[in-house]
Amino acid sequence: xxxxxxxxxxxxxxxxxxxxxxxxxxxxxxxxxxxxxxxxxxxxxxxxxxxxxxxxxxxxxxxxxxxxxxxxxxxxxxxxxxxxxxxxxxxxxxxxxxxxxxxxxxxxxxxxxxxxxxxxxxxxxxxxxxxxxxxxxxxxxxxxxxxxxxxxxxxxxxxxxxxxxxxxxxxxxxxxxxxxxxxxxxxxxxxxxxxxxxxxxxxx
Numbered sequence: 295x296x297x298x299x300x301x302x303x304x305x306x307x308x309x310x311x312x313x314x315x316x317x318x319x320x321x322x323x324x325x326x327x328x329x330x331x332x333x334x335x336x337x338x339x340x341x342x343x344x345x346x347x348x349x350x351x352x353x354x355x356x357x358x359x360x361x362x363x364x365x366x367x368x369x370x371x372x373x374x375x376x377x378x379x380x381x382x383x384x385x386x387x388x389x390x391x392x393x394x395x396x397x398x399x400x401x402x403x404x405x406x407x408x409x410x411x412x413x414x415x416x417x418x419x420x421x422x423x424x425x426x427x428x429x430x431x432x433x434x435x436x437x438x439x440x441x442x443x444x445x446x447x448x449x450x451x452x453x454x455x456x457x458x459x460x461x462x463x464x465x466x467x468x469x470x471x472x473x474x475x476x477x478x479x480x481x482x483x484x485x486x487x488x489x490x491x492x493x494x495x496x497x498x
Contacts, residue, residue, distance in 0.1 A: 342396045351422065357370030427485045467480045
């Protein structure tokens with residue numbers, strides 16, 4: 295693991311991320327199974343989760359929407375990562391994003407090639423949609439959310455073409471509260487914290 299990697303275009307990539315996410319950044323480089331460059335990205339944003347969700351909905355955080363920048367390029371993570379890729383011969387992908395907010399740490403782990411970049415906007419839409427539920431009716435603010443949790447118990451087979459390849463981002467999350475020693479598992483489908491134990495892992 296290289297905590298100070300040197301890749302062509304990396305400094306510009308990080309500067310653009312800092313502007314788009316209102317954050318300070320650093321990155322670690324991990325060699326992938328097939329020799330690709332896997333990035334672990336750390337972003338420190340001096341906003342709380344509610345402020346982030348508000349600015350995200352306005353199109354002023356995490357990406358620049360066409361409404362706020364008519365005729366301009368959508369400056370989201372997919373575009374920035376592609377610009378970085380264009381300057382490098384080896385494949386580059388995101389293994390993990392750690393978003394450190396004033397009141398919460400959000401950890402997003404890859405579940406496949408380009409999964410984080412392609413789904414980041416949808417993940418933040420889900421964070422806003424489920425906010426009332428994972429804060430237990432606004433009564434308990436988690437200090438960390440880990441996305442996703444992968445269920446390892448046997449499930450019914452899914453026929454080809456019937457499944458969103460990124461659906462695992464939206465099945466289960468691990469949620470950490472000051473009042474609990476261990477993580478609680480939040481089910482997005484049930485919109486509630488699970489009472490029973492769930493066999494899970496943090497990666498496939």
